[in-house]
Amino acid sequence: MFHSSLVLSDPQKRTIYDQYGEDGLKGQVPPPDAGGAGGPTFFSTGGGPTSFRFNTRNADDIFNEFFGFSSPFGGMGGGGSGMRNARFGGMFDDDMFASYGEGGGGGYQSAPRKGALIEQRLPCTLEELYKGTTKKMKISREILDASGRTAPVEEILTINIKPGWKKGTKITFQEKGNEHPNQVPSDLVFIVDEKAHRTFTRDGNDLVFTHKIPLVEALSGCIVHITTLDGRNLTIPINNVIHPDYEEIVPKEGMPISKDPTKKGNLRIKFDIKFPARLTSSQKAGIKELLGS
Numbered sequence: 001m002f003h004s005s006l007v008l009s010d011p012q013k014r015t016i017y018d019q020y021g022e023d024g025l026k027g028q029v030p031p032p033d034a035g036g037a038g039g040p041t042f043f044s045t046g047g048g049p050t051s052f053r054f055n056t057r058n059a060d061d062i063f064n065e066f067f068g069f070s071s072p073f074g075g076m077g078g079g080g081s082g083m084r085n086a087r088f089g090g091m092f093d094d095d096m097f098a099s100y101g102e103g104g105g106g107g108y109q110s111a112p113r114k115g116a117l118i119e120q121r122l123p124c125t126l127e128e129l130y131k132g133t134t135k136k137m138k139i140s141r142e143i144l145d146a147s148g149r150t151a152p153v154e155e156i157l158t159i160n161i162k163p164g165w166k167k168g169t170k171i172t173f174q175e176k177g178n179e180h181p182n183q184v185p186s187d188l189v190f191i192v193d194e195k196a197h198r199t200f201t202r203d204g205n206d207l208v209f210t211h212k213i214p215l216v217e218a219l220s221g222c223i224v225h226i227t228t229l230d231g232r233n234l235t236i237p238i239n240n241v242i243h244p245d246y247e248e249i250v251p252k253e254g255m256p257i258s259k260d261p262t263k264k265g266n267l268r269i270k271f272d273i274k275f276p277a278r279l280t281s282s283q284k285a286g287i288k289e290l291l292g293s
Helices: 004-009 012-019 058-069 078-085 094-102 127-132 215-220 281-293
Strands: 042-043 053-055 118-124 133-144 152-162 170-173 188-194 200-202 206-214 222-229 233-238 245-249 258-262 265-276
Touching: 118 127, 118 133, 127 188, 152 188, 206 215, 206 222, 215 222, 215 265, 222 265, 233 245, 233 265
Parallel strands: 118 188, 206 265
Antiparallel strands: 042 053, 133 152, 170 188, 200 206, 222 233, 245 265
């Protein structure tokens, strides 16, 4: 039995006695400063020769004992994954460190990579882009079966062409490329292309129509007949003098605007004036008399 007066007179013994009682004074537990603040904790199963102790040391302390620093993935001081990898002799790659961190340190998680994008032209007539249409596209690709082997399949993809879509519009089908082990299938992208039209050319949301006329009509006026992309017949009288840079604008007879198909661009009529190859003396005299006044 320890005397209380001796305990009270010795600050260190008093601290041990307050925390551990008489067992602490008998040496069955270490004094509070034995491991320092945050040091390892020991548990004793008894005082005899068969006793043993459990060490609940922090995992970072154990790692530090082997590798010289406290954590394999944190607290490495700005060296980045390359420096961390160097400390391990190059046995890990950067993706492993990144995956460990993203997974909360629970272990290496390999994220499968996605295959390269596959692009395919989608030719469309101007009529299809004017009115809108549905296209069925057959594709052939490789898929993985239950055993992990690839097998060829054919699929039909439906593409809804909206009125007013322009050349370069992209339609993406997610992961419709070939399947490979440990890889996410590629995305398949169709890119709208415009076929040449025999009557019209497109300029943004406008349609351009070129009309050939002889010089006499350019000077005296003419009537232009046009069949639209949706099959309507337009009759447009031109009463102005037509010069080589002249354009007649017909509002709202162009292409539909894709963001608002109720609205349209304009129809622009240009003119290709055919000049006579030669004039007789009397013709020249008549033109001079007509235009010289």
